[in-house]
Amino acid sequence: MSKIETIGLSVYYGDGTVCGLKAVNITIEANKITALIGPSGCGKTTFLRALNRMNELKGAQTKGKVLIDGIDIYNGKVDVIQLRKRIGMVFQQPNPFPMSIYDNVAYGPRIHGQRNENLGTIVEESLKKAALWDEVKDRLDENALGFSGGQQQRLCIARALAVNPEIILFDEPCSALDPVSTARIEELLTELKQEYTIVIVTHNMQQAARVSDCTAFFLMGELIEYGKTSQIFERPKDKRTEDYITGRFG
Amino acid sequence: MKVRKDYLEALEKLKSDVLRMGELAKAAAKNAIDALVNHDKELAVRLLEENSVIDRMEFEIENQCMRLLALQQPMAIDLRTIETSLKIITDFDRISDLAGDIAEIVIQIADQPYAKPLIDIPRISEISQGMLADCLEAFATHRIEKLEDFSARDDIVDALFGQIRRELVAIMIENPRAITSASHLIFIGLHQERIADHACNIAGRIIYMVTGERRKLG
Numbered sequence: 200m201s202k203i204e205t206i207g208l209s210v211y212y213g214d215g216t217v218c219g220l221k222a223v224n225i226t227i228e229a230n231k232i233t234a235l236i237g238p239s240g241c242g243k244t245t246f247l248r249a250l251n252r253m254n255e256l257k258g259a260q261t262k263g264k265v266l267i268d269g270i271d272i273y274n275g276k277v278d279v280i281q282l283r284k285r286i287g288m289v290f291q292q293p294n295p296f297p298m299s300i301y302d303n304v305a306y307g308p309r310i311h312g313q314r315n316e317n318l319g320t321i322v323e324e325s326l327k328k329a330a331l332w333d334e335v336k337d338r339l340d341e342n343a344l345g346f347s348g349g350q351q352q353r354l355c356i357a358r359a360l361a362v363n364p365e366i367i368l369f370d371e372p373c374s375a376l377d378p379v380s381t382a383r384i385e386e387l388l389t390e391l392k393q394e395y396t397i398v399i400v401t402h403n404m405q406q407a408a409r410v411s412d413c414t415a416f417f418l419m420g421e422l423i424e425y426g427k428t429s430q431i432f433e434r435p436k437d438k439r440t441e442d443y444i445t446g447r448f449g
Numbered sequence: 450m451k452v453r454k455d456y457l458e459a460l461e462k463l464k465s466d467v468l469r470m471g472e473l474a475k476a477a478a479k480n481a482i483d484a485l486v487n488h489d490k491e492l493a494v495r496l497l498e499e500n501s502v503i504d505r506m507e508f509e510i511e512n513q514c515m516r517l518l519a520l521q522q523p524m525a526i527d528l529r530t531i532e533t534s535l536k537i538i539t540d541f542d543r544i545s546d547l548a549g550d551i552a553e554i555v556i557q558i559a560d561q562p563y564a565k566p567l568i569d570i571p572r573i574s575e576i577s578q579g580m581l582a583d584c585l586e587a588f589a590t591h592r593i594e595k596l597e598d599f600s601a602r603d604d605i606v607d608a609l610f611g612q613i614r615r616e617l618v619a620i621m622i623e624n625p626r627a628i629t630s631a632s633h634l635i636f637i638g639l640h641q642e643r644i645a646d647h648a649c650n651i652a653g654r655i656i657y658m659v660t661g662e663r664r665k666l667g
């Protein structure tokens with residue numbers, strides 16, 4: 200079942216002359232992990248940020264359609280705040296708020312009007328889903344900034360989960376983490392896909408190969424090839440995909 | 450911009466070593482039959498001595514493959530090349546072992562007249578030499594057109610071996626004193642037929658390396 204579909208999605212920066220993404224057509228399946236790969240500046244992060252209208256925060260112009268469950272999120276009637284509640288995002292650098300673990304996770308639900316009596320359950324469930332509960336359950340009132348990078352990143356995932364999203368976008372979530380923390384996040388991703396649709400940008404090709412079901416290769420703003428991860432990494436159809444994943448250019 | 454210079458050099462070295470091992474195995478198969486045809490015991494002895502080079506190459510190439518897999522995380526065509534290399538060097542090793550088995554028989558029978566004139570055994574050799582040459586060319590160039598008829602060529606080899614066996618069995622029935630010599634030739638025919646089977650295995654692997662499609666030939 201398709202969750203996200205883009206039709207002729209293009210993104211322009213600056214005065215509209217710099218094209219970051221060129222007419223991308225792609226269908227992303229629900230409850231799958233889709234990896235976006237490609238060299239720096241290829242458009243993969245621009246594509247990711249187009250999925251929850253983050254590009255417009257930088258003044259970018261978007262053309263084409265992004266359908267989430269068949270509804271175009273750029274149609275002018277969509278409430279962007281509600282949209283970003285449905286589509287959570289986790290960034291490259293762990294970015295917890297300078298407050299307690301509890302308040303970090305409760306932040307989103309509070310903004311969206313959750314009453315205090317429900318927050319304890321939401322915080323606990325979110326931290327459990329993010330595989331962090333056992334490590335922090337006795338320290339919920341401690342400042343999040345005192346935790347390790349891997350723990351902070353899982354906290355950010357818990358924070359994203361707390362508002363009950365349908366889709367989670369990950370922008371190089373492990374690039375600042377050590378191998379053990381990376382392995383924990385990767386394991387977590389495969390657990391989370393049972394409930395959520397996941398799109399992940401990664402520079403680590405082995406990570407894309409390990410965790411994703413489908414892989415999209417971008418180059419100079421174009422979607423070059425999209426398919427099952429095993430096919431992309433074993434038998435890519437396009438020479439440019441092959442050259443990139445075998446390290447012949449980068 | 451080309452990157453990963455050391456990696457690409459290591460891959461090129463692997464490919465060139467696999468080709469060299471293949472050439473040596475092919476030469477061993479040819480020399481075994483040349484030694485038989487020419488009653489040349491010296492060539493047979495030399496072949497056996499040189500087989501240790503092929504054995505060493507197999508280990509060396511395995512090590513190269515393991516290093517590339519462990520350290521470079523190869524993908525796509527590179528991964529398929531390494532998988533193919535790991536598989537076909539076993540076939541090359543088996544071909545050189547079979548050539549060695551033929552050489553050992555030659556050492557035993559070269560001083561005597563053979564049970565029958567050698568007609569079909571050199572024919573099989575010619576066909577399997579052609580198959581091995583086409584495999585090595587395809588491995589080097591990634592052009593696989595010449596591998597497409599390997600099943601048909603293998604059928605011809607099987608038919609020729611069947612013919613050799615029938616003729617030699619008839620000779621053994623007619624003349625029990627020829628049993629030893631005839632059975633040696635049957636074994637040589639069998640080893641030749643197995644060499645063609647290995648060529649089919651190698652061709653199937655090279656087709657996979659080039660296209661990503663797994664096919665069984667022969």
